[in-house]
Amino acid sequence: MTELEKLQAAQRFVKRKIGKRFVPAIGITLGSGLGDMADLLTSRKSCPYSAIPNSPVCGATGHAGRLWWGYLNAVPVIMMQGRVHLYEGLNIHQVVFLTRLMIMLGAKRLILTHATGAVTRNLEPCDIVGIRSHISVNCPDPTAGPGIPELGQEFTPMEHAYSPALLKIAKQCALAQRVSFHWGVSHWKDGRTYETLAETEAMARAGADVATMSTIPEVTAGYHMGAETLDLALVTDMGAGMGGEVPLSHEEVQKVAEQMKEPFGRLVSAIVDEMYERDAT
Numbered sequence: 001m002t003e004l005e006k007l008q009a010a011q012r013f014v015k016r017k018i019g020k021r022f023v024p025a026i027g028i029t030l031g032s033g034l035g036d037m038a039d040l041l042t043s044r045k046s047c048p049y050s051a052i053p054n055s056p057v058c059g060a061t062g063h064a065g066r067l068w069w070g071y072l073n074a075v076p077v078i079m080m081q082g083r084v085h086l087y088e089g090l091n092i093h094q095v096v097f098l099t100r101l102m103i104m105l106g107a108k109r110l111i112l113t114h115a116t117g118a119v120t121r122n123l124e125p126c127d128i129v130g131i132r133s134h135i136s137v138n139c140p141d142p143t144a145g146p147g148i149p150e151l152g153q154e155f156t157p158m159e160h161a162y163s164p165a166l167l168k169i170a171k172q173c174a175l176a177q178r179v180s181f182h183w184g185v186s187h188w189k190d191g192r193t194y195e196t197l198a199e200t201e202a203m204a205r206a207g208a209d210v211a212t213m214s215t216i217p218e219v220t221a222g223y224h225m226g227a228e229t230l231d232l233a234l235v236t237d238m239g240a241g242m243g244g245e246v247p248l249s250h251e252e253v254q255k256v257a258e259q260m261k262e263p264f265g266r267l268v269s270a271i272v273d274e275m276y277e278r279d280a281t
Helices: 003-018 035-040 097-104 164-177 198-206 216-224 250-280
Strands: 026-030 042-048 066-072 075-081 109-118 129-134 179-186 209-210 228-240
Touching: 003 097, 003 179, 003 209, 026 035, 026 097, 026 250, 035 066, 035 075, 035 250, 042 250, 066 198, 075 097, 075 250, 097 109, 097 216, 109 216, 109 250, 129 164, 129 209, 129 216, 129 250, 164 179, 164 228, 164 250, 216 228, 228 250
Parallel strands: 026 075, 026 109, 109 228, 129 179, 179 209
Antiparallel strands: 042 066, 066 075, 109 209, 129 228
8 A cells, every 4th residue: 555545545534534514724733741732622523543544653651642623713623632753663654644634634734833852042941932944864854755746746845844924923923922932943853862962062053943853754744745834842841951950851841841731722722813814814
């Protein structure tokens, strides 16, 4: 079975569940510790990733592994409660499988959320960063290989992979919601280990603001398929050598994410509203 055939089988399965009348306008991915945002949906339904044909299953703590659909402030959305990562031993097509699926189900815009570590002292835990570009050193490209013409063009320019229009909306909403918001550059890290001191310094010298073990493959695959993308990173820790007050651990990442779930959810909700209003005008 080809990658396209796997996606089409998953698309048919989920479409039967959500019905012909429901077409998501926006796809949202909830990262580490941010899964509670699924509670904001109304008229919601879900299914586990494990029930979707050919779908990978989450293996990281804090990733529930459920696909939700419903309404966020009257806007039809589809929501991934948790994601899979390369560090779980998966291949790049498995990592972007559900992102591609959300687009195939109708989502023309993506909001990707994730926990991240700061590699610059301009940021601190609880800051939210709108990613404006990335450095994908050693990150496999989901568009590489034989290619899938049905998903996008052969070679994809990435200059506008992070939508300037959506970044502007996010900034305006953050100001209105009084949420600390920055723009920045993310740098790929394979994981599961966190950055060494030298890696933190190298990332900062390369021009990065945060390190990520996710989203870059998803942004690449989504933009390849024509989706308009907003990547929102929640700073949960400081990189090695950055003077974090507590020892770095996944538990601490989840603790900060739990602390920020209300303002983060409020911001995402406001952004979805503003996107929908922009389309209506």
